[in-house]
Amino acid sequence: MTAIRRFFRTYRPFTRAGMQELVAYRANFICFLIGEIMSCFIMYFVWKAVFLSSDGETFMGFTMEDMVVYLFISFLTGYLTYSDGAFAVGEEIVDGSIAMRMIKPCSFDMCFLFHELGSRIVSAAMIFVPITAGVEVYRWYITGAVQFRPLNFLFYILSLLLAYMISFYFNVCYGFLAFFFKNLWGTGLMKETIVDFLSGATIPLAFMPAGLAAVLNVLPFASLSYTPVMIYMGMYSGREIAWRMALQAVWMLLMLLLSKLIWRQAVSHLCVQGG
Amino acid sequence: MENMIIADNLRKEFKKVIKEPGLKGSLKALFKPEKQIVKAVDGISFSVRRGEILGFLGPNGAGKSTVIKMLTGILVPTAGECRINGRIPQKDRKSYVREIGVVFGQRTQLWWDLALRETYAVLKEIYEVPDDRYRERMAFLNEVLELDSFITSPVRTLSLGQRMRADIAASLLHSPKVLFLDEPTIGLDVVVKENIRNAIRTINEQEGTTVILTTHDLSDIELLCERIVMIDKGKKVFDGALSALKHDYGAIRTFLFELYHADDIERLCYHERFRLSDDELTIDDRRPHIAVKFNADRVSTEDIVAYTLSTVHVKDMEIRDVEIEEIIRRIYRREVEV
Numbered sequence: 001m002t003a004i005r006r007f008f009r010t011y012r013p014f015t016r017a018g019m020q021e022l023v024a025y026r027a028n029f030i031c032f033l034i035g036e037i038m039s040c041f042i043m044y045f046v047w048k049a050v051f052l053s054s055d056g057e058t059f060m061g062f063t064m065e066d067m068v069v070y071l072f073i074s075f076l077t078g079y080l081t082y083s084d085g086a087f088a089v090g091e092e093i094v095d096g097s098i099a100m101r102m103i104k105p106c107s108f109d110m111c112f113l114f115h116e117l118g119s120r121i122v123s124a125a126m127i128f129v130p131i132t133a134g135v136e137v138y139r140w141y142i143t144g145a146v147q148f149r150p151l152n153f154l155f156y157i158l159s160l161l162l163a164y165m166i167s168f169y170f171n172v173c174y175g176f177l178a179f180f181f182k183n184l185w186g187t188g189l190m191k192e193t194i195v196d197f198l199s200g201a202t203i204p205l206a207f208m209p210a211g212l213a214a215v216l217n218v219l220p221f222a223s224l225s226y227t228p229v230m231i232y233m234g235m236y237s238g239r240e241i242a243w244r245m246a247l248q249a250v251w252m253l254l255m256l257l258l259s260k261l262i263w264r265q266a267v268s269h270l271c272v273q274g275g
Numbered sequence: 276m277e278n279m280i281i282a283d284n285l286r287k288e289f290k291k292v293i294k295e296p297g298l299k300g301s302l303k304a305l306f307k308p309e310k311q312i313v314k315a316v317d318g319i320s321f322s323v324r325r326g327e328i329l330g331f332l333g334p335n336g337a338g339k340s341t342v343i344k345m346l347t348g349i350l351v352p353t354a355g356e357c358r359i360n361g362r363i364p365q366k367d368r369k370s371y372v373r374e375i376g377v378v379f380g381q382r383t384q385l386w387w388d389l390a391l392r393e394t395y396a397v398l399k400e401i402y403e404v405p406d407d408r409y410r411e412r413m414a415f416l417n418e419v420l421e422l423d424s425f426i427t428s429p430v431r432t433l434s435l436g437q438r439m440r441a442d443i444a445a446s447l448l449h450s451p452k453v454l455f456l457d458e459p460t461i462g463l464d465v466v467v468k469e470n471i472r473n474a475i476r477t478i479n480e481q482e483g484t485t486v487i488l489t490t491h492d493l494s495d496i497e498l499l500c501e502r503i504v505m506i507d508k509g510k511k512v513f514d515g516a517l518s519a520l521k522h523d524y525g526a527i528r529t530f531l532f533e534l535y536h537a538d539d540i541e542r543l544c545y546h547e548r549f550r551l552s553d554d555e556l557t558i559d560d561r562r563p564h565i566a567v568k569f570n571a572d573r574v575s576t577e578d579i580v581a582y583t584l585s586t587v588h589v590k591d592m593e594i595r596d597v598e599i600e601e602i603i604r605r606i607y608r609r610e611v612e613v
Contacts, residue, residue, distance in 0.1 A: 006403070013397035021388045024429075099349045100384045103377040105369045106401055268351050 010106060011114035018118020029119075033127065040075045044068065060207045065142045066233065069135055070204055074229045076131045078201050080124055081164040081224060083116060083171045087188075090178025093266055102267075109259065113168060120164070152234050155241055159228035162248040166223050169255035176262045200226035220251040279453060279485040280323040280346065285355040287316040287341050315341045317509035318355070323487060328479055330500035330517075331489040338509040339489040340379075343457050346487070347377050360452055373402060376446030380458035383442055385430040391441055392426045395448060402449035409448075416444040419474045436467035443471065447478060454478070456488045460495055472498050505606065512606055527605070528576060529568045529595035532583055537562040539587040548582055549574045563590075 022029055051064045062070065089112070092098040101108050132153075139147040174191060178184050196202045198221035205213045205226050216222055227244045230236050236244060292308045303309075316338040323329045333339050344350040346357055348364030348371055357364065364371050377384070385394045399409045417423055420440040425433055433441060439459060446454060456475070460468045476499060478484050490496060496503055496517065503520065505513040513520060534540065545556055545567060555573045559566035569579060583589060 009403070010401055013400045017386055017389055017393065017397055020393065024388050097382060099344065099379065100382055102349045102368065103347055103372050103375070103384065104401060105373045107369065 011110050014111055014114035015118040015121070018115040019122050020118075022119040022122050029123075033123075036075065036079060040071060043071050047071065060204075062204065062206070065139060068138060069233055070229060072131055072135050073232050074201050074225055076127065077160060077163065077225050077228050078196075078199075079127065080120060080160060081167045083164065083168040087171055087175050087184065088178075089172060089175040090184070091175075093176075094178055108263065109169075109172060112172070116168070149234055152231060155245070156228055156232040159231050159245055159248060162245065162252055163224050163228050165252045166220055166248065166255055169252065169259045170220065170224075172259040173255060173262060176259075176266060195221055195224065198222075199224040200229070218247065220255065223248040223251050277325055278322040279325040279327070280329075280357070280359050280487065282322070282342070282346065282357045283320050283355055285316055285319045285342065285345055285357055286314070286353045287338075287345060287350060288353045289313045289315055314509050316345070316352075319506060319509070319511050320355075321504050321511065321514055323485055325485055326479070326483040327502065328475070328486040328488060328500050330496040330503035331487055331506070332493075332496060332503055333489075333506040335491075337506050339506060340457055342506070343377075343455050343487065343489060347375060347455055348372065373449065374452050376449070376451035376454045378439075378442050378446045378454075378456050378459050380439065380456075380461040383430070383438060384445055385438070385441055387431050388429060390427055390429050391422070391433070394430060394441075394445065398445055398448050404449055412448055412450065416447060419477050420444050421470070436463050436470075439463060439467070439471065440474075443474065447484075450482065451484065453485045453487070456486065458490055459488065460490060460492050468492070468495070475499060507606075527568060528571050529566060530576075530579060530583075531564055531566050531593040531595060532587075532589050533591040534563045534565065535588040535590050540565050542586055543583065545569075545579070545582070549578070 047067050048064070051059055051067065057063060059067070089098070089108070092101070098108075101111060104111075136146075136148050175184070177187065198216055198219060200216070200222060201224075205216050205222060208216065217226075223244075227248060231241055231244070289312070291311045291313050293311050295303060319338075319342060321329075331339050331342070341350065345352050346359060346364060348368045351365050359371075360374060362371050362374070385391070386397065389397070395413065398404075404412065417426075420443060422440060422444055425437050425441075430438065430441070443456075443459065454475075459475075460471055463471070472495060475486060475488070479486055486499075488495065488499060500517060502516055503513065504511060505520075540560055540562060543558075543565065545551070545558060546553075549556065551569070551573060554570075556567070556569040559568070567579060567583075580592075583592075
């Protein structure tokens, strides 16, 4: 117990620091948020056009109501699981500033993680309730009945946390690519587009050809966004929820191990010259 | 006294890819890289006693920083071993770094966007400093490093001198047993340098902190260190007391004579009179002054003065003290010749 308390005592300051930095650059944060919400509405109108032009009430098994929920919850999930905290780890190794982390009695991934959690918590506090409340009011307005299921919501939160951890360790691994590419801006754009597509954030995986969807469903990308969103929407049975979340946990552990492995290799070959 | 730091035959080699110029060279380096091994540190051994301030000296690229990085656990030595307070830095890094404080003059360990006070609050938690100890410590560091005037400013707005003081305070918050300072006075003005030197001395005296200091600034060394280790090209070239260094390499004296008649200089033929080579005696003609730099082991001071006074009319004369710069230049030159 004391070990856990000491662990949080050690890393809590990083969370506080992350919050303060977000506040220091609040204009940046607010503009980014507005931009994201605008693109969310653009997607809404695109899908509305798709549904209006289709013959039946549903499109590929989704009603328009489902699609709206999918869009906004998947935006919320994507926004909250977004991770670039450890993005700089590779660059820090290349330019040697990683040395300043190594002289502190903390583990590097926990520093990054708790630092980023600071900004994630502030973001969540600002958008979580408005978006879920908005979605539920919309569902109630369209269907005339309360659709909110507390149990699904609880599993959604758990699945969201797992998704965040996968995203975090995935990006730690990705950050090490800076060794080879020196600058990750271009590859970062590419990575995000690919991940958005493979994780179902752009188009629900259910809309894809059955074979492709089956493969994508077991890849780690589905665990990033599709799984929690489907859980929220009540698309999965109890057994499926259990199996999906187990898969998420497996991917999280694999990413964590991979990142540790790369880190160990990187540090033993570290050459900080000059400065 | 017992040894706090022991470095035993430390080596560090880096692989460097040699790239030929141009696009063709880049392609070649990508597919068939030609690698060259650079010996940054080539078998260095030394030890530091508890409570000592050791000056670590050497020209750019000598390997000073690489040694410090191995001692602080950042780099893994290719061969050899170092022990600080009986511990190997690379083993169990997290618990080892609790015992040391590190300042790299060219980088900062402070959080760029946080107010300085917040940074210390973060460090307090990381190092688990109890509340009362923290208050006491901050008061002490405030007094020694004068942090009060900028403690509420974000780190990014601090001047270099302020930032360096803040960095040193950050490295001392947890009362480390050993303090590593890598060029702590780089780029600072004289007043701030003085301030920082005093702080280092105070901490060493009051708390018995062992200090390793690398620097280019020789006055840092003269004012702080009794002992120095000098390295060049990854090898140790001198290890001993500063006074011994001055004694061993300090036989060089400089006399400056001011003459009544500038043209009298023509009549002074030191080389012919004492049969010395240019290396042992150099003359600098700055009419009406003449500077005579000579090796006191080869010719006595008395003879030089007697010869000068008997040959020409001297208006004034001055003895220049041995300068460390000169000693180091000579050590390096000797190394190059070997």
